Amino acid sequence: MSVTTEVYWINIRLRDGDHKAFLEIYNRHGKTLYYFAKKFIQDTDVIDDIVHDSFLNLWNARHRIKSEYPIENYLFRIVRNLVFKHLKSQLKSHEALVELKHFEEKRIVQQSAEQTVIEEEYDGIYELAIERLPPQRKKIFMMCREEGLSHKEIAQFLNISPNTVKEHMSLAMKTIQDYIAKDHGVILSLVFVLLF
Incomplete structure (x- = not known):
């Protein structure tokens, strides 16, 4: 090399x-x-x-x-x-551990260029999941996760209650996790849970 x-x-x-x-x-x-x-x-x-x-x-x-x-x-x-x-x-689930180990072993043998492809693929899946959210829920999720605003700050900005923000965030997380698990496997869903 x-x-x-x-x-x-x-x-x-x-x-x-x-x-x-x-x-x-x-x-x-x-x-x-x-x-x-x-x-x-x-x-x-x-x-x-x-x-x-x-x-x-x-x-x-x-x-x-x-x-x-x-x-x-x-x-x-x-x-x-x-x-x-x-x-x-x-992780405590044996099945998740087996899948995670398999996923990780595949990553270890990849070259540097392939690492970039995998990262871009995960980012793409994550973005597709976000796009499936209803407009208001997507907006709240992006304000919280991408802009780093607190629930209180988002509530003030959108003129809604903090509880409404919390509910939107909870539903958004479930929608994204379900999408990733259903279409792209348990392991990416577990990674998403650990990431957020």
Whole structure:
């Protein structure tokens, strides 16, 4: 697998224990890994721990890094494994665990380009589910999830009660979860539940 000369030398420096090379790698990939994990886990503290542990694992295994191997592939594999471990600890259903394991094993063998396709596919399914919501419910859901407004703020903005907002959100979540589970499998539905 070809890598740029710059990446090649960063890998060499990392393998030799160069802290500046490690910092360069962190600055280059830290945010990407964070947002990748965030697609599956909502708890920011857990995400921070996963990203931190990923870089710690990278540092501890630096002597085994191949100079021609893209570091981001290695980091994504670590993050996927840690995300899987966290999701596994959150799920109790044996069937869900089996399906999650199968899903994760398929992801591990994919190359970087395929990772993007999967992420875009999930985003597309999620957007299709949102489009199925009635207009008012969709508006409330987007204000809450995309704009980060509280139920109280949405209620004031739309001149409705907070309880009405809460009811719309509850129904929206159920509609989206049911759509994902029905048309795209249990695992994506479970990921959606954990994400929201």
